[in-house]
Amino acid sequence: MTTERPARRSAKTSLLLALTAAAAFGGFAATWVRETLQTPALAASAPVAAPMVAALPNAVDGQAMPSLAPMLKKVTPAVVSVHTKQRVRVNTPFGDDPMFRRIFGIPEERISESLGSGVIVDAQRGLVLTNHHVIEGADDVSITLSDGRTLQAEFVGSDPDTDVALMRIPAERLAAVTLADSDRLLVGDFVVAVGNPFGVGQTVTSGIVSAVGRSGLPGLGFQNFIQTDASINPGNSGGALVNLRGELVGINTASFNPRGSMAGNIGLGFAIPSDLARSVMEQLLANNGVVRRGALGIDSQTVDARIAQGLGLSEARGAVVTRVYPGSSAAAAGLREGDVILGANGQRIDNSDALRNFQGLQPVNTRVSLEVRRDGKPLTIAATLREQPREIAGAGLDPRLTGATFAELPESLRRQNVTGVLVDDVARGSRAARNGLRKGDVILAGSIGDFGDLGGFRANFANPPSELVLRVWRNGQQGNLLMQ
Template sequence: MRAAPTLLALVLAAAFGGFAATAMRDVLQQPAQAEPAAPATVRTLAALPTAVDGQPLPSLAPMLQRVTPSVVSVHTKQRVRVNTPFGNDPFFRRMFGIPEERIAESLGSGVIVDAAQGYILTNHHVIEGADDVSITLSDGRTLTAEFIGSDPDTDVALMKIPSERLSAIPLADASALQPGDFVVAVGNPFGFSQTVTSGIVSAVGRSNVPGVGFQNFIQTDASINPGNSGGALVNLRGELVGINTASFNTRGSMAGNIGLGFAIPIDLARNVMQQLLDTGEVRRGTLGVDTQTVDARIAEGLGLPATTRGAVVTRVYGGGAQSGLRTGDVVTAANGQRIDSSDALRNFQGLQPLDSAVTLDVLRNGENTRVTTRLRALPRDGASYDARLTGATFADLPEALRRQNPRARGVLVERVAADSRAYRSGLREGDLIVAANSGEFRDLAGFRDTVVEEPRQLVLQVSRRGRIGNLIME
């Protein structure tokens, strides 16, 4: 398994998950207030239904007997180099008994979604950087897992194990899920295998979780604790509705669950899985525009009411002209989903399948109009941008980094072929291109637009391991 670039590891290592994030700091707590005595009333409490599809269900046990064999423990091992004040001097290592490396181990969960092929879904952060991954089934068997692929921006990873005597969970239609529906989380929190917790769906379509990539989370109050990452969130029919991903606690993950758990909808996870199986990677489309969140000041400048919310188009790139959008357009909804900010529009784009049709509700010159377009993929090979970039492969910054730092801008160098033209000019894997003499840009679409006319001299400003320098591309 190839280790992720250093930048990705630094950005994503603590992004979130079963080893949980704690990014919500501002919590309002109202003190209890005494109230005048009132006549006794009967309080209505939520209760499990007595039947599902007309069948009595006095207990969750029958459903769990079908589900739990499909939830597995994921053990990872990573070889970590041990640094010392004496560098790599073998004499001092022997003198003080300092090993050159240590083995870091972690534990998460996974879900068998295809018994015939042995496919298991889990979280990217569960297996990120691992050198060895093993799967322990509910019957006690431990098997070595084969890594198929992963998508850091949605935190979905796909593995494969030998398909012998496996049981898979049927997949639900997550779009039918509603707040108030009962759900059950199954996983291995703190190493306690096959732990089951229950609750309700608190919300769907959550996309304002700090420090996480593209988001469309199911929020639940079913307890999700460290080790639950990658486990199953199921409905009362035993169908998989989501992959448990994150829990949040203002006092830290070790304080326990406080009813703020998040899961990736299975429809999204299934789409990522299919792309990984088809092409080995996840590709995303773009509208080819830059946008800015509309506030009262911008609304006034556009001659719109101060209460207007949306994403105003500030720049249309060459390829973006095909989108039908114009500078000054305010996007207020996409496929019927309300768009209140630039981040919301970017998040929407990142969750759509490549080349999917998109209908945008737009305010243009103060009038409502509708634009129908498609999300188009950007080429990522440097040769299609400029011959001097031949051999390099580019990508947008991780979405988690953009959410942590809204001012983050640039293009990530994913790979550079040895002895290629880009390599001979000094470009290396993991470099972050933050500026260029060809023009300003925020992301890959902007970078491509600036070099489309092939400037006479191309100078890239590159950040590498915290140091910034200039490279003249020959």
């Protein structure tokens, strides 16, 4: 036993020395790594480009401490709170009887109020961008600036299908954000979201760009979203998404959360790219508050495995042309039924929804280059998009529809797999009204033949049927109406 103790003591001593040396080396290594990571900006001998924003302090209490404060000092005065009021009719079980309203104290209408955000993009003209859904249906819109001033806003125009709206306020001592080229935005770029969620005042959240060119979200319109993990909360809609230079790269529009706000932020926020917002704004200013869109003038269908096999394609991808309307952009360019569109202006087209989305984001007279497969062979076709009518009077289609006005379906409905045309208005006492059509009806089908949009609906009346029956969707229910 006595001969083993010195050996054990020697082994313990060796282990203790080894651990002490390792700890000392670890401390040295940690110090070296920390100093190495902190010192290159100070020690670099190569010339460094001058920063594009105010200089940040090198250190605070000996620690490197970058800050977004100088950039935000420039941006936040241009981010505003949008306050809307809407008069809403109050329905009662007693109808509009004024006696019952007086007895039970039921008003004829109430004022519905909501809050959102907006961004001043032109200080000289007092132009403010926000989301269409922020001001939709509002009877009164006021803007509160970061300095506390509240100003009445003038509605310039809006585009429901891209969710962009434009307002104007008095141009007095305003600050504006510069619009960046959002096409240069890359996945991984840092971005900052500024808005007025919940009406508590301006808030700032930061994150990175998770994706660009995002589309296919349910229930929204034409899509080309920037996806970010910066928190976009209720009330942030219409606010600014900026880069670290303080330039506007997007308009915050939505967050995706199947469980609603109770689940908190899950890192799926979406913003309209500044390039798209700029294009819509310029159209609203030039076209009396409306957007004029170009279209090819075709019907198309997604290429599935069966269609791909029938057309001799190597993969089930693209949009096959099923109809070319006379006098359309597609007809002038030489597109034919059976052509498969795989790309447009370098953008991949995987299905008919992608093709429709691409067209919906293009202004009138846009030149597009289409990547096509015809009889299995590659082909490039150049086309200039033409404007499609926004609405059509029923009297010009068929006397039995006199008094009704038809329009394209909102893209939000199309995202819910609804196809057809919208009954935009019906004149009281008109023939269409007597036949049972109502404003807000959706015409899904009819005895005139198949159609998917307003162009197809109009084209099918080239040879009106002797008996005109329309399949109508109203308040979630479907039924047939005989037009007499």
